[in-house]
Amino acid sequence: MNDALYDQAIIAEARSKTGAGRLEAPTVTAECDNPLCGDRITVDLAVQDGAISDLAHKTRGCLLTQASASLLARYAKGGDVAAAGELRAAIEAFLKGQEDERFAILTPVRNAKSRWDCVTLPFQALADALADLEKRG
């Protein structure tokens, strides 16, 4: 077990609460649960002209989920929908060893497989929201 799982960078990212809250009029919303612990994240997206103009997340979860949700807001907000669509695969690849600067602070999680779901949860919620968006056309 990596002692650095709770190093200052992860704690600081979690506490930054980047993007925490709800949007008043989201284009699409997705809710995702971690069945292991009952954690839950709700992601609201405002989408305009193929871009995510705003994003907010309400996260009930551990520090790792909160840190990951902050990263989600950092990288998806303001970007285009197509790029956001690749984020879930990117974080999964990162956990399996692929280098990716964006997720560097989560490196210690690679050795704690039981906690991978904690950090992918926000990105799963994003993917669910985008899938819903696409279904609507």
Added chain:
Amino acid sequence: MNPIRQDFPAFDQLDRPLHFLDNAATSQICRPALDALIRFETADRSNVKRGVYARAERASMAFDDARKAAMEFLNASLPEEVVFTSGATLGLNTAAHILQDRLQPDDVILVSLLEHHSNLVPWQLAAERRGASLRAIPVTDGGRLDLERLDELADRVKIVAVTHASNVTGAITDVARLRSFCDATGALLVLDGAQRAAHGPIDVQALGCDLYAFSGHKCFGPTGIGVLWGRYDLLDAAPPFLGGGEMIRRVNLERSTFAPPPHRYEAGTPPIGGAIALGAALDWSMAQDWDQLGTQERELAGRMLDGLAALPGCRIYGDTGTQQRIGVVSFELEDVHAHDVCQLLDSDHGVMLRGGHHCAQPLMERFDTVATVRASLAPYNDSADVDALLNGLEAVRRKLA
């Protein structure tokens, strides 16, 4: 060091202290069980009830002896009342199968808010199949069944299925009160003994229950084996649950006649080594002085509960006393997620805990929470384990809260 650790191979060779406080999930295996498992797998391994050679005879005899050990552990009256299962979950599913034909549409199965999902979902499925419904005994703020409310729940109750001891709050159920309820209503009483079985022998006759399930891996035996005990007449009145070898009397292409209990419910080659090892674990348990172990457990639970109560921002779920409970304690640190607590207690303090909903989501809802931290005691725990927990929690609180 707690001398009982000599009976547990997990403590033989340690490069760091093993503060194992996740016993309610899985206990460590005791040496006699491991020895019995190795003996079967090396010296006696062969199928039971089939071979006529000496090796198979030894395996069959050891398997029969294991059933007798379970009978004695439960104070059952017949070995045929002991059905080997893969664990408490299969035991409770089998129990639901055995009793479901007795349900008429609109009948009620009485469960409780304390139940593990294993003693809830099988009854939901049975109720659905029969057009019956579930009703739940509420839980007090102290994490106990609110049996004061029992009489108002009585209408059309045919089955009462509750835990013998809670895997979240540690509360031991007042079975006598439930027994008199069942006498008055004619309902059958099923107990989930998954937690209670780790705390010494059980007397199903004194409890007056009709079916009782537990798993081996929580009471110092191996994984993959458990017991469903049932009154013989109930076992004998129901059809098989799974079909296959071992459970039949005669098979034609069209239909078969079934073996009597317990074999009717043991289709296929049983987990022979697991059953034999479980028998050894139950023999070990029956040889212990549970008065003394109970005192030890209550002292440690008291030390834990007092320490938790003194910890700023710590909320204990359930009773904070040490009577009528097993050493299972659930709590939460304010502003620190259960999994963060568990991860840090392990990595920084060598303390193994469980965090989550403990497969008891209705109870989590009752307590208006999502996940708790749980510490659970076994006979090999000692004050060093409890102190490591309390010191670790204080450190986590300073780091994260």
